[in-house]
Amino acid sequence: MNPESEHIEELIGKFLVGEASEMEANELMEWCAISPENQKYLDDAQWILEKTQLPDKHDFDTEIAWTKVKRKINPEKSKTRTLSPVWKIAASFVLLLGISYIFYILVTPQQEFQYLSEKQVQTHVMPDQTEITLNQQSEIRVDYHARKNTGTIHLSGEALISIPEDNKVNWTVRTGELLIEDIGTVFHVSAHPNSPVVEVTVQEGIVRFYSENKEGIILQVGEKGSYDRSTGTFSKAIANPNVAAFKTRMLTFQEEELGQVVASLESVYGRRIILEGNIANCRLTVSFEYEDLETVLSVISETLGLEVIDEGNLIQINGDGCF
Numbered sequence: 001m002n003p004e005s006e007h008i009e010e011l012i013g014k015f016l017v018g019e020a021s022e023m024e025a026n027e028l029m030e031w032c033a034i035s036p037e038n039q040k041y042l043d044d045a046q047w048i049l050e051k052t053q054l055p056d057k058h059d060f061d062t063e064i065a066w067t068k069v070k071r072k073i074n075p076e077k078s079k080t081r082t083l084s085p086v087w088k089i090a091a092s093f094v095l096l097l098g099i100s101y102i103f104y105i106l107v108t109p110q111q112e113f114q115y116l117s118e119k120q121v122q123t124h125v126m127p128d129q130t131e132i133t134l135n136q137q138s139e140i141r142v143d144y145h146a147r148k149n150t151g152t153i154h155l156s157g158e159a160l161i162s163i164p165e166d167n168k169v170n171w172t173v174r175t176g177e178l179l180i181e182d183i184g185t186v187f188h189v190s191a192h193p194n195s196p197v198v199e200v201t202v203q204e205g206i207v208r209f210y211s212e213n214k215e216g217i218i219l220q221v222g223e224k225g226s227y228d229r230s231t232g233t234f235s236k237a238i239a240n241p242n243v244a245a246f247k248t249r250m251l252t253f254q255e256e257e258l259g260q261v262v263a264s265l266e267s268v269y270g271r272r273i274i275l276e277g278n279i280a281n282c283r284l285t286v287s288f289e290y291e292d293l294e295t296v297l298s299v300i301s302e303t304l305g306l307e308v309i310d311e312g313n314l315i316q317i318n319g320d321g322c323f
Contacts, residue, residue, distance in 0.1 A: 012042060113142040117157070119270065121246055126151065128169045131162040135246040136270040137192075144169075155191055158267070160244050162186045163205075178227055181208040187219075188243040198227045201239045209234065240264070251288040251296070258282040258304070262317070269293040272314040279306060282322035 011028045014020035020028065032039040115124055117134035124132050126144060130151070134140060138157025145151065153161065153173045163171055163182050173180040175191035178198055185205025191198045200209045201224045209225040210216025217234045219225045224239040245251045246268045253261055259280040262273045271293060282304050288296050297308045297315065306319035 012045060015042075016045060111142075111144040111146070113140075113144065115140055123247070128167055129164050130167065130169065130171060133160040133162075133247045135159065135267065155189055156193055158188075158190045158192065158246070160186070160188045160247050177211050177213070179210055179212070181210070190243070196229050198229065199243075200225045201243045203239075203244065242268075249288075249290045253284050253286055255283045255285055258284060258300075258317075258322075261300070265293065265296065269296075274314060274316055276316055276318040277320055279304070279317065279319045279322060282306075282319075 008028070008031055011020060011024050011031070014024060015028055028042070032042055111127070113124070113126070115122060115132075115134060116139045117136055119136055121136065122134045124134070126132065126142065127146065128144075128151070132140060132142075132153065135158035138155070138159060140156075140159060141154040143152045143154075149169050151169050151171045153159075153171065155173055155175045159173075161171070161173065161182075163169075163185060171182040173182075173189055175189065175198060178191070180187070180189060180200050182205070185207055186203040187205070187207050188201040188203065189199070200207060200219060202219045202221055204221060206221075207219050207225075208216060209219055209227070211227070211232075214232070214234070217225050217236060219236070222239050224237045224243075226235050226237065227233070228235070242251050242253075242264045245264065249268070251264060251268065253264075257280065258275065261284055262275060265271070266273055284300065284303065286299060286303065288299070291299075297317070300306065301308045301317070304319065304322045306317050306322075309316040309318065
């Protein structure tokens with residue numbers, strides 16, 4: 001091994017264990033910029049280190065360890081040499097992490113979770129603390145790969161998905177041929193099997209909404225993306241502020257048409273509501289927090305001068321017009 005190679009390996013060793021000075025780190029970055037092979041040599045060592053955690057105490061020959069690891073990273077740089085104390089620490093990391101990672105792969109299989117919500121809202125927390133809230137008449141199957149840091153949510157129905165900001169798992173929601181790719185966010189998906197439209201609303205962060213054959217759209221906070229199944233087209237609109245109300249039980253309507261108000265109430269409370277008379281375009285400005293459906297309907301009827309009839313299997317709202 002020539003003096004230059006020995007010096008570079010010394011820099012890599014210091015860099016891996018956090019002992020490199022700013023000047024040494026800059027020198028190493030310049031060496032990596034010379035060729036893709038140099039960058040790959042450093043990346044391979046870092047990749048191994050990042051895959052697991054180092055146990056507290058172990059007893060083994062670090063020189064032999066580093067020699068074996070180097071053969072796998074770059075066969076041309078595999079000659080045995082005397083290691084410095086700093087590099088011995090790095091070699092210890094590499095060997096232990098490599099062994100631990102192999103063991104991790106063998107003992108950590110894919111996990112699968114399946115949930116069906118029929119008549120009540122359900123919230124489920126995944127191993128990485130991602131939270132999935134299902135509305136009524138909704139179903140998911142989750143494929144979770146801890147060692148690959150990936151997860152796929154197969155959704156039929158409606159769900160609010162909240163992914164921690166510092167999460168390292170790459171989550172994808174799949175519904176039929178459509179996919180929603182998370183980029184650190186809280187988002188709502190409405191994908192009922194019989195509905196002609198699939199909707200995605202972003203409350204925090206950014207998502208990519210696309211299909212297997214189409215590029216799709218990027219959605220940010222306050223935006224709703226829609227996919228028309230009949231035409232195969234994507235579109236954007238301003239988000240409905242009440243899409244998560246089935247979980248939060250908080251509803252806000254600002255000059256909202258009664259037809260849209262009723263649609264929101266059906267989603268939140270799981271009851272069929274029909275309008276009789278020329279009242280669908282009546283507008284309503286009101287807010288509700290943790291109110292039951294009976295109270296909400298009473299406020300609406302008093303505000304707009306309408307009659308509410310609860311027939312058990314459905315609710316009728318009647319009127320000749322609005323105040």
